[in-house]
Every structure is written in C-alpha cells, then in structure tokens.
Amino acid sequence: MEWREIEIFLTLADELHFGRTAERLRVSQARVSQSIRKVERRIGAPLFDRTSRRVALTPIGARLRDDLLPGYRAILAGIDRAVAAGRGVTGVLRAGFEAPGVADLVALDRFRARHPGCVLEIREVDFADPFAMLRDGEVDVLVTLLPVDEPGLTAGPAVYTEPMVLAVPARHRLAGRASVTLDDLAHDPVLRAAHPPRPYWEPDDPWHTPGGEPVRRGEPVATFQELLASVAAGKGICPLAAHAAAYFARPTIAYVPFTGAPSVHWGLVWRTAGETALVRAFAAALGEDTPC
Known part of the structure; x- marks a missing residue:
C-alpha cells in the first residue's frame, strides 16, 4: 500500500463517512472511493460494508486498521521529531x-x-x-x-500510571486498615461523578465486586470538591488515583491503599x-x- 492509500484507509476507518474523510484529507470523495476500491482489489476482500445509511469496517478491515495504525502513528511521530529538531x-x-x-x-x-x-x-x-x-x-x-x-x-x-486508593471517612471502619480490596466496595455506597459513566470504563448496572457482591451507587456529585465533602460526611466511599492522598490530604478523610486492584x-x-x-x-x- 502506498502512503496516501494508508492515510485514506485509516481516516475512513476513523470517520466511517466518505464525505467527512474527503473533507478532512482535502481530496474529492471520488478519490477516497477509488483508493479504497484499489486497496480492496489488492487484498482480495472488502474492507468496509457500505449501505446508503452507514459505513462499517469488516472484520478484515478492522484487523488491517489495528495492524497499520501503530506504525502509521510511529512514522508521523518520527517525522514530527525530525521537523522539531530541524526548525x-x-x-x-x-x-x-x-x-x-x-x-x-x-x-x-x-x-x-x-x-x-x-x-x-x-x-x-x-x-x-x-x-x-x-x-x-x-x-x-x-x-x-x-x-x-x-x-x-x-x-x-x-x-502516567499509578495505583488506586480508597477514600473513606476518617472514622470509617476501613480507615485504620493497611489495605483494602475491591470486595470491600460492597458494604458502602460508592460515589461517582454526576455525568453518565463511560460504558467502556465503568461496568453497566448492576456492578459487582470480584466476589459477586452487588455494589451500591451513591448519589452522583458534580465536582471533585463535592465528592470529597460527601466522603467526609459519610455519604459514601470512592476509589481514587493514589496521588489524591498527597494532593487532597485532610483530617476528615483517610486514603487506604488497594491490594489486587488494577492501576489507574x-x-x-x-x-x-x-x-x-x-x-x-x-x-x-x-x-x-x-x-x-
């Protein structure tokens, strides 16, 4: 595949719309269609399912995107570093x-x-x-x-990668523990932001601990300071990134390290x-x- 063909394919794989792809790359929509058909003939299989209503990657197209994207980004980053070094x-x-x-x-x-x-x-x-x-x-x-x-x-x-801690009220039964596990989330409301949880980041309700216990969702909060105030008031507990223990230390909240929890x-x-x-x-x- 030529560089321009790779660029057109990856852009269409991202946009899933021939018109937006053409506009983004500043080429004609016909050029986009011709390039994709040429690549599909070379590969011997369709890369996109097209209808009058939608464009979607085929399994082969999705695999090609996943194979090409890291190298494409690495090349762009290398070019940018060279340009940055030069001027x-x-x-x-x-x-x-x-x-x-x-x-x-x-x-x-x-x-x-x-x-x-x-x-x-x-x-x-x-x-x-x-x-x-x-x-x-x-x-x-x-x-x-x-x-x-x-x-x-x-x-x-x-x-940046860091472990998680559990924010609990200072007088909470877990406050004096050396560590907690994800199963400890089953006993108190767990606070969260007011916006809907990201479906790919937080599981859909009902949320369960690794041990199978349901986790109760606390009242949503609108700001981080409101979240801390709610924890201090005993309205719930909240898993946080570990840096919160240093940046938001206060006598009314204890930050307990997790054991066996994924990193942030x-x-x-x-x-x-x-x-x-x-x-x-x-x-x-x-x-x-x-x-x-």
Missing part, C-alpha cells in the same frame, strides 16, 4: 487536565525543554464532563483516565480532526515513559 515546533498548546494534580506528575518539563518556542497553557477541565472543553476547542489535548473510546477523538499514549492509567486524548504537529510533539514527549 522547532512553535505555537500555543492548551492542555486540559481532568485531575490538576497530574500536571505535576507528567513530563511537562521535557516538552518545554524540547520545544522552547512553544507556550504551554494548563487548564482544568470539567469534572462532570471532561471531554466538553476538548470537543468545543477550548483545549487542544486532554490528559484523562484511560481507556477512552469516544467518536471523533483519538486516544494517544499513556503518560492517565493518557492523552485529542480531537482527531484537530491533530497537529504540536499535539503530536506533546504526545511524543509525554508518552516516552509512564512513571508510577
């Missing part, structure tokens, strides 16, 4: 953070050192709807919890149509390691 990447990059404390934990200094001509603006996004500012164009890139599977958004690399992964997300060399340079700098 520098400049401009203003607005980075949103779902958890402001994570801004101190990721490699922002590495990005600033590599691209001194860039202005990096740090913004806190809405706790209840972390993708809103990204979709509205108020931030260029978002550091948020992974996984992310949102239409029109590209999930980039993980930039913070990663980059950006608008697919808004991907720029500056965004890719940011991803390249922050994605080189994921300290824990």
Whole structure:
C-alpha cells in the first residue's frame, strides 16, 4: 500500500463517512472511493460494508486498521521529531487536565525543554464532563483516565500510571486498615461523578465486586470538591488515583491503599480532526515513559 492509500484507509476507518474523510484529507470523495476500491482489489476482500445509511469496517478491515495504525502513528511521530529538531515546533498548546494534580506528575518539563518556542497553557477541565472543553476547542489535548473510546477523538499514549486508593471517612471502619480490596466496595455506597459513566470504563448496572457482591451507587456529585465533602460526611466511599492522598490530604478523610486492584492509567486524548504537529510533539514527549 502506498502512503496516501494508508492515510485514506485509516481516516475512513476513523470517520466511517466518505464525505467527512474527503473533507478532512482535502481530496474529492471520488478519490477516497477509488483508493479504497484499489486497496480492496489488492487484498482480495472488502474492507468496509457500505449501505446508503452507514459505513462499517469488516472484520478484515478492522484487523488491517489495528495492524497499520501503530506504525502509521510511529512514522508521523518520527517525522514530527525530525521537523522539531530541524526548525522547532512553535505555537500555543492548551492542555486540559481532568485531575490538576497530574500536571505535576507528567513530563511537562521535557516538552518545554524540547520545544522552547512553544507556550504551554494548563487548564482544568470539567469534572462532570471532561471531554466538553476538548470537543468545543477550548483545549487542544486532554490528559484523562484511560481507556477512552469516544467518536471523533483519538486516544494517544499513556503518560502516567499509578495505583488506586480508597477514600473513606476518617472514622470509617476501613480507615485504620493497611489495605483494602475491591470486595470491600460492597458494604458502602460508592460515589461517582454526576455525568453518565463511560460504558467502556465503568461496568453497566448492576456492578459487582470480584466476589459477586452487588455494589451500591451513591448519589452522583458534580465536582471533585463535592465528592470529597460527601466522603467526609459519610455519604459514601470512592476509589481514587493514589496521588489524591498527597494532593487532597485532610483530617476528615483517610486514603487506604488497594491490594489486587488494577492501576489507574492517565493518557492523552485529542480531537482527531484537530491533530497537529504540536499535539503530536506533546504526545511524543509525554508518552516516552509512564512513571508510577
């Protein structure tokens, strides 16, 4: 496959719309159709199911996308690094953070050192709807919890990984424990943000612990400070990323480490149509390691 064919195929696999693909790549819709048909003839199988109402990847198309995408992104990142080394990447990059404390934990200094001509603006996004500012164009890139599977958004690399802790009232029966497990979530309401849970991140109701016990959902909260106030008031408990214990320490809340719980992964997300060399340079700098 030629580079342009790969680009057209991957863009259509993302957009699933011939018109939007053509607009995004600044080519004619006929060019997109011709390129896809050429690739399908070479492979000997259809890559997309097309009807008058929808476009969908076939299983072979989905496999080809998954095989090509990492290499495609690696090539783009390599080109961007070469360009940055040759002439520098400049401009203003607005980075949103779902958890402001994570801004101190990721490699922002590495990005600033590599691209001194860039202005990096740090913004806190809405706790209840972390993708809103990204979709509205108020931030260029978002550091948020992974996984992310949102239409029109590209999930980039993980930039920080840490364990979980359980936030409980200071006088709670679990507060003095050395550690807790996911099965301990069965005994108290578990608090969450007011927006609907991401279907690919939180299980659908009913939610159960590994031991099969149902987990009660607490009253939703609109802000992180409201969540902490609710925990302190005994309205529920909440699993959090471990950095919360240092950044939001208070005498009314205890943070108890989890044993046997999955780690929390913070990663980059950006608008697919808004991907720029500056965004890719940011991803390249922050994605080189994921300290824990």
